[in-house]
Amino acid sequence: MSDSTKPLQTRTRFTLIQKLIVSYVAMLFLTTTALAFSVMGLYSLNRTAKEIAKTDLFIIDSANRLRESMLAQERIAGKYAILKSDEFKLLYSQRQSEFLAILGEIGQRDNNGLFRSLVARYDAYRKEIERAFAASTTEPLPAKKEADAVVSLIEDLSSSRQKLLGKKLAEADRREADTVKLTLFLAFSGFILAVTVAALNVHSISTSIRKLKKGMHRIAEGDFDYDPQIPIGDEIGALAEDFSRMGKKLKELEQISLDASPLTRLPGNIAIERVLNKLLQSGEPFAVCYADLDNFKAYNDRYGYIKASEVIKLTAELIHDTVRELAGGNAFVGHVGGDDFVMVVAAERGGSLCEAVIKRFDDFIRNHYSAEDLARGAIEGVDRYGVSRTFPIMSISVAVVISQQGEFTSAVQIAKAAADIKDLLKKSPGSNYLINRRRNPR
Structure with missing residues (x-):
């Protein structure tokens, strides 16, 4: 028929x-x-x-x-x-x-x-x-x-x-x-x-x-x-x-x-890609905020994976609650993996959301360091190359990509643009965010 x-x-x-x-x-x-x-x-x-x-x-x-x-x-x-x-x-x-x-x-x-x-x-x-x-x-x-x-x-x-x-x-x-x-x-x-x-x-x-x-x-x-x-x-x-x-x-x-991540229960990469492609097809402008925890490996080595996993889980809850509070029910929060998170919100809410997440994270993370480490403002550790270094208190960097109609054609392009912004952010100490190529230090 x-x-x-x-x-x-x-x-x-x-x-x-x-x-x-x-x-x-x-x-x-x-x-x-x-x-x-x-x-x-x-x-x-x-x-x-x-x-x-x-x-x-x-x-x-x-x-x-x-x-x-x-x-x-x-x-x-x-x-x-x-x-x-x-x-x-x-x-x-x-x-x-x-x-x-x-x-x-x-x-x-x-x-x-x-x-x-x-x-x-x-x-x-x-x-x-x-x-x-x-x-x-x-x-x-x-x-x-x-x-x-x-x-x-x-x-x-x-x-x-x-x-x-x-x-x-x-x-x-x-x-x-x-x-x-x-x-x-x-x-x-x-x-x-x-x-x-x-x-x-x-x-x-x-x-x-x-x-x-x-x-x-x-x-x-x-x-x-x-x-x-x-x-x-x-x-x-x-x-x-x-x-x-x-x-x-x-x-x-x-x-x-x-x-979804078994630790944070947030949607993973498949869901993130589906949301981005759907928004790209609609033609509506939106903001993609890629959040990354700085100095997380050193924290994991210092306090152990159980304590580090707890920080990842609590950070996911902090980001999720902040997005729901400031960006509304249509916003999306995903967990790329490890210490990387994605927030998809309306284009005009990207900056205010990043500021709120950074402030809450900086207040929150201090409760997970020992008094000795907080007094020094850093911990001793080994980087990925096996070199002993001093690592500052953990911070959060957020790369914000504003997608206008016709500017991007796929989620891969958005991810690449965010990675470029994140590379710039990593060069700056402390928690900060950057919208496209404009830096907004805290």
């Missing part, structure tokens, strides 16, 4: 939070939709049930009552024809009012063609009965035919409504089945989605954790360049990036630790 495609993958990859949000939104949508369909189905069934109870069942029941009322009217009319009692007229009138009331209630709910035919036929029947009552004849009532027609229409009305009721019930059953199926499908889909997302997330997280755990073991074994190969884009990917950066940092720290 080319590097040009990686940014696109990074942009299109969801984080864990986004995955969870999207999955939960999808599950919530499916669950809400299932609930909505279920509620709508129940509402539709309830509305159908109300419509059936209010219209269909009412009309069917009313049709039965109409039929009973019509048959009762026929019986009363027949008895009147025989007995000619006005009491039967009153009973007929009551039944007729009952019939008309029921007919009116049906008309309010279903005023279709069959209903209108029923009204017309009953009106014809009623007129025939009224004429028969007015004639007071003993002949059989001529309204039998009309009565039979009214009863037949009532039965047709009941039958048609029963058929319509059957269709509505069948449609309600179908809608109920469809609602149940769709609700179950949506609910099951939401469940499957939840299980799938949970399984994928668990698998992804557990796999990444195993890779990170393996990476930790590899780093513990010293393989600081190990890549856990976890795709970036989500939180675990970001953690993997931090993990890789941690490995690189540990590698750098290990190199610094291996390079």
Whole structure:
């Protein structure tokens, strides 16, 4: 895979939070939709049930009552024809009012063609009965035919409504089945989605954790360049990036630790060169202060290596504390080796730092000589050529190189310039420092 495609993958990859949000939104949508369909189905069934109870069942029941009322009217009319009692007229009138009331209630709910035919036929029947009552004849009532027609229409009305009721019930059953199926499908889909997302997330997280755990073991074994190969884009990917950066940092720290002086624990030559090259690449001006202890060999011969090592260690602490105090946290202190130290600070802080280091060192070093040697101001010893000489109390010389942009191209050039300055300083007694080729005696 080319590097040009990686940014696109990074942009299109969801984080864990986004995955969870999207999955939960999808599950919530499916669950809400299932609930909505279920509620709508129940509402539709309830509305159908109300419509059936209010219209269909009412009309069917009313049709039965109409039929009973019509048959009762026929019986009363027949008895009147025989007995000619006005009491039967009153009973007929009551039944007729009952019939008309029921007919009116049906008309309010279903005023279709069959209903209108029923009204017309009953009106014809009623007129025939009224004429028969007015004639007071003993002949059989001529309204039998009309009565039979009214009863037949009532039965047709009941039958048609029963058929319509059957269709509505069948449609309600179908809608109920469809609602149940769709609700179950949506609910099951939401469940499957939840299980799938949970399984994928668990698998992804557990796999990444195993890779990170393996990476930790590899780093513990010293393989600081190990890549856990976890795709970036989500939180675990970001953690993997931090993990890789941690490995690189540990590698750098290990190199610094291996390079550091076992006595002073200050960074050694590799770290010093890295810092100088980094500053040279930045182009920012800086000061490199090379500090060297004068007459250290004579002190070592006089007081022994243990006492001399203590002086080296305490001098390193003195320089480190002074740099941190005066030059800030971005300054650097290194131990080249032996009695040589390096301080890298901002260009404008070189002079003041050297003065502070020299003053503190001169006060400090007197505590490590005997009263006799301090009274003489020197010790007897042998130089590197085997010649007996008198050596003054130990002092410190600091060669300062100011690096401006483009003046130096490598740490080697800076070291050579500092060595030239230090050669000049060695010719002067006591502690002193020199910035480039300008001497600043104490």
